[in-house]
Amino acid sequence: xxxxxxxxxxxxxxxxxxxxxxxxxxxxxxxxxxxxxxxxxxxxxxxxxxxxxxxxxxxxxxxxxxxxxxxxxxxxxxxxxxxxxxxxxxxxxxxxxxxxxxxxxxxxxxxxxxxxxxxxxxxxxxxxxxxxxxxxxxxxxxxxxxxxxxxxxxxxxxxxxxxxxxxxxxxxxxxxxxxxxxxxxxxxxxxxxxxxxxxxxxxxxxxxxxxxxxxxxxxxxxx
Amino acid sequence: xxxxxxxxxxxxxxxxxxxxxxxxxxxxxxxxxxxxxxxxxxxxxxxxxxxxxxxxxxxxxxxx
Numbered sequence: 001x002x003x004x005x006x007x008x009x010x011x012x013x014x015x016x017x018x019x020x021x022x023x024x025x026x027x028x029x030x031x032x033x034x035x036x037x038x039x040x041x042x043x044x045x046x047x048x049x050x051x052x053x054x055x056x057x058x059x060x061x062x063x064x065x066x067x068x069x070x071x072x073x074x075x076x077x078x079x080x081x082x083x084x085x086x087x088x089x090x091x092x093x094x095x096x097x098x099x100x101x102x103x104x105x106x107x108x109x110x111x112x113x114x115x116x117x118x119x120x121x122x123x124x125x126x127x128x129x130x131x132x133x134x135x136x137x138x139x140x141x142x143x144x145x146x147x148x149x150x151x152x153x154x155x156x157x158x159x160x161x162x163x164x165x166x167x168x169x170x171x172x173x174x175x176x177x178x179x180x181x182x183x184x185x186x187x188x189x190x191x192x193x194x195x196x197x198x199x200x201x202x203x204x205x206x207x208x209x210x211x212x213x214x215x216x217x218x219x220x221x222x223x
Numbered sequence: 224x225x226x227x228x229x230x231x232x233x234x235x236x237x238x239x240x241x242x243x244x245x246x247x248x249x250x251x252x253x254x255x256x257x258x259x260x261x262x263x264x265x266x267x268x269x270x271x272x273x274x275x276x277x278x279x280x281x282x283x284x285x286x287x
Binding site: 082103171 | 266267268270271274281283284285286
């Protein structure tokens with residue numbers, strides 16, 4: 001996913017947890033759950049890779065993200081890589097995919113037209129889903145500030161993300177309430193930040209042969 | 224049968240001194256706060272099982 005995170009990627013790959021989504025397949029395969037998770041993780045890492053210039057909140061200008069997990073001052077991972085105590089005392093951002101659902105635009109999802117010169121059947125299925133980014137910190141106040149940092153970032157870039165990810169919509173939804181985080185030994189507070197998006201999956205069914213391969217005009221024209 | 228005399232009230236036992244302030248009942252001791260009382264006001268967030276409201280997601284996309 002990222003060339004800068006290669007040192008942590010090998011261990012994660014061994015565990016079968018590495019996000020190896022190739023962004024270059026976005027055009028041919030469209031938005032996919034794993035790709036969306038990878039994009040959001042990468043997006044947040046890029047923000048905190050230069051926090052002095054990027055961070056809106058003064059408090060997080062020293063929290064530099066680095067590929068070396070032990071040295072990084074903020075922990076940013078997908079939830080499949082997250083272990084409850086892996087962030088230790090650092091603030092953390094954990095990205096989780098929620099449900100993807102299929103919508104309905106028309107009969108049989110088919111693009112029906114009167115002219116079908118090539119004999120191909122074209123279909124479109126609207127897809128919509130959401131991701132949640134959990135802002136985790138050791139105090140409730142720090143958690144609030146981190147959640148606001150991420151929300152500000154997403155609101156500012158939601159239009160650009162929609163365009164670059166070939167989506168119909170990309171929308172910041174909400175910052176949920178701050179709560180104690182379960183499964184973590186040390187007291188940790190967390191707030192969920194949710195984004196939603198909608199896209200389209202298009203596909204074509206190509207029959208082996210046209211339904212009417214040929215019309216024998218000679219039969220009709222026989223005297 | 225003659226009833227027993229009532230014991231003298233505590234006011235009668237005090238010396239007759241008008242400057243002496245009236246006795247006040249002792250304050251009730253405050254209950255000691257529990258260690259996790261503040262934290263217990265929060266709910267619990269489990270990132271592994273959290274799911275946002277489907278209705279909220281649909282509404283945010285204009286599908287509701």
